[in-house]
Each structure stands twice: as C-alpha cells, then as structure tokens.
Amino acid sequence: MTRWPVHAGVLVATVTASAAYTVASPALRVVIFAMVTLVPVATFAGALASGHLRERRPWTVAAAGLLLLAGCMAFWSDWVPGHHFGRAEGRPADFGIATAHLLFLAGAALLLRRRGVGDVAGLLDAALFGVCVAGPTWAWLIAPRLTGSATTTGEMLALSDIAVLAAVLACLYRISRRAAEGRGPIRYLMICCAATLGSHISGTLTARTGSAVPTAILLMMAYLTIAAAPLLADAPRLTDPDRQTADASSRPPLLWIGAALCANPLIAMIQGVRHDAVAGVVLPVCSMLAVPLVLLRLRQMSLLRSRAERTLAHHALHDELTGLANRRHITAEIDRALTDLERGGLDEVTVILLDLDGFKPINDRYGHQAGDLVLRTVAERLTGAAGPADLVGRIGGDEFVVLCRGHAAAGLTALVGHPIELGVASVRVGVSAGAASAVRGGHFDRDTLIGLADAAMYAEKAAHRRRRESVSLT
Secondary structure (H helix, E strand, O other), X not given: OOHHHHHHHHHHHHHHHHHHHHHOOHHHXXXXXXXXXXXXXXXXXXXXXXXXXXXXXXXXXXXXXXXXXXXXXXXXXXXXXXXXXXXXXXXXXXXXXXXXXXXXXXXXXXXXXXXXXXXXXXXXXXXXHHHHHHHHHHHHHHHXXXXXXXXHHXXXXXXXXXXXXXXXXXXXXXXXXXXXXXXXXXXXXXXXXXXXXXXXXXXXXXXXXXXXXXXXXXXXXXXXXXXXXXXXXXXXXHHOOOOOOOOOOOOOOHHHHHHXXXXXXXXXXXXXXXXXXXXXXXXXXXXXXXXXXXXXXXXXXHHHHHHHHHHHHXXXXXXXXXXXXXXXXXXXXXHHHHHHHHOOOOOEEEEEEEEEEOHHHHHHHHOHHHHHHHXXXXXXXXXXXXXXOOEEEEEEOOEEEEEEOXXXXXXXXXXXXXXXXXXXXXXXXXXXXXXXXXXXXXXXXXXXXXXXXXXXXXXXXXXXXXXXXXXXHO
C-alpha cells in the first residue's frame, strides 16, 4: 500500500479513537481500548496471510507479542482505565505486559538484524545512550512520583521496560538515519516506542491526582502506529541487508564507554546521599542492561583492532593490485628457503624472474585499467600454475618472481601467453623468464641467486628482441 493512504488512516484512526475514548463512559472506554489493541494484530495477520511480507518469522514473533499484549489488556481490562499502568505495582499484569513488550521487541530485532550488520558499533553506542538516559529519567522524574502501591519488583519491571524501550528507540533512530529504504516502517516503530515511553511517564505523573485518559491515548497511538508498519509498500525491505558500512574506528569511544559505566553508579550514589526511598533500584537494573552492552562494545573494538592489524600485516607483505607477495615478502622467503636448504630441509631452491613482453603498448592503447586487468590475470595464471609450496610475487611494474622450493613447476610460463579478454579487445602478452637454482652445499646467497636469474631473464629478452627484428627484416 502507498504511503499517504496509510498515513491518513493512522491519523484519522488516532484522532477518532482519542476523541471517542475521551467522551466515553468508563465501561465503553474498556471496549474502545480493547478494539484498538486488536488493530495491529489484524494488520500483521493480514500482511502475513497475503504474502506481502517476505520473511515471516520476525513478523510472526512481533505479532505474537502484540497478541499477548492484547490478551493482557483483555484479561486485565481495567489496567489502563483504572490507572494502574505506570504505578509499578508488580502485579501479574506488569509481568504479562513486560513479557509482551520483550516478545515484540525481539521480533523487531530479528526484523532489523540485517540493517544493523554494517553498523554494530553505532547500534551498541545508541543502545548505551538509551539505557543511560533511562536511569536519570527514572531516578528524578518517575521514581519520586510513584504512589505508595509501588513495589520493588514493580519498580524493577517498569525501569527495565523503560530502559529497553529507550535503547530500542535510540537504535531505531540510528538505523533510520542510515536506511536508504524502509524508512516508513522504521519511523512507525520509533513512534510506537516513543508513545509507549510517554505512556509510562504519563501514567506515573498522573497517578496521584490526574486522569488516565492521556496515558490511554498514548498507548492507543502506539498500537495504531505499529499497526501501520506492515501495511506500507516498503515493509518487506526492512529485512534487506544494509549496504552501507560505518567506520566504527573513526572516533575513540572509550570516554563514552567510561561515562556509560559510571552513570548509573553515580545516580545510585546521589540517591543514597539524598536518602531516597527508591535508592538502589537504578544501579542493579540499568547495570544489568548497560554492562553487557559495554562488554559487547569492547569485544567489537577488539575485533576491529585485530582485523585492522591483520589488514596492515597483509598490506605490508602483499602487492595491493594483484594480492601477490611483494618485494619485501618474497626476498624474506628466499632467505628462509636458502636457510632451509643449508640445514637439509630442502634439496633445491629455484628463483624465476619474469618480465612481460608487449605490456606497455596494451597499457598505452587501452588505458591503465586494462593494464591492471592484464597484471591481475597474469598473477592468477602464475599462481594457478605454481606448486603448492611455491610462492609467486610481484616486484614492481610488469615484473614477477616465482620462488620454487624444489624443482620449478613445468609449464609455469606457458599460460601467460594465452589471450586475455579486456571487454573491448582480446590481447596477448609474452614473457621473458630467467631461472637460477641453488642446491645443497652450493653456498648461494639471495643476491647472487637473484642476480643469476636476472641475467638469464635479460638474455632471453634480448633473444626475443633479435627474433622480432629478424622477422621484421624478412
């Protein structure tokens, strides 16, 4: 379904339900609220049944959470109209509602897991921010206004619900900023989380003297906005992978992680100094949520560092264009092979130097991209022809080297002369090769071995040149 009919439907339904709830009698309010709770269950079921949603499992989990939530509201029909929501009383309804929220949020997490695969660091930071915001919000806005019916269990449930919703809201905001597609459903999820958070705050602030109508309106808004998410045309794209990759190493997060770890103990300390009656609730609840996130963030930083170190080590030893061993790597391996030869671990070490013939005209005529393709193709062919113990390297330009720990592989250079398709043309390159071998007891060093191979290569190149000149004269 296109966006504007859905947006208009959500607006009209929200205004109509809010107005009807405001003027209705207490008994009718229960009916109105129950009808609203069934709307998202119906839209999710319809979208699943019609095949509009490609991946059924995450949407089904989210729908199960909504169905449980609707069942809780039907069984405890006076929970919202009777002004129990937001009082942190720790009744079975609180457990049921918290479980339903977690089930729905689990479905949302499954739904968006591919969206966050390229920005794990950003999502962990966003979740930490949400949890840290929930702490002071609870400590200084909600907790002081709780009624005498609040229990420690109820407070922990309510605070957990608020912290999780705040973390999810922060993550959704992060995803929406990066998402190229599927922003409509993501924004409806954000509105749903924000409205649910608002209902928690409203329920607490109005628990002593106010009306439960604002709380009910916010909850109905949450139901109606989430009901619209699966109806949008881009809802199936929520499960598409995120093609962007965030650079999580661009800014050091250690200061932020330290602040996240200190925030909740600091709040608990202030509560203790002030002798607040609810002291001690923020620290255990928010720490149970924040500490695992911090540990995941530190692990992710460690993985990034290890990956960066591996990348640097690879670039230090390999040619960037072809992926072959570079000059530094190949010379070190020649030294190692000669040492093994002297110790009796090898019988022979052979170094083959290769220089491409006819490469410059291809590069000049078809451009550097074509030249790069030729070099990569030659590298692949040499690697495929070399033995399992051999090492192929590129030492610069169109010069290659092969280190053979034993006899040189037969036909090593034959494949190089096969045609190479450039897209616009098919080209061939020749190769001049020179080999030098060291045997046990020969006392060759690396420079001598490379020098002999280099002399043999240039002798073959000169022979190729004389043959071409003789052919052109005839």
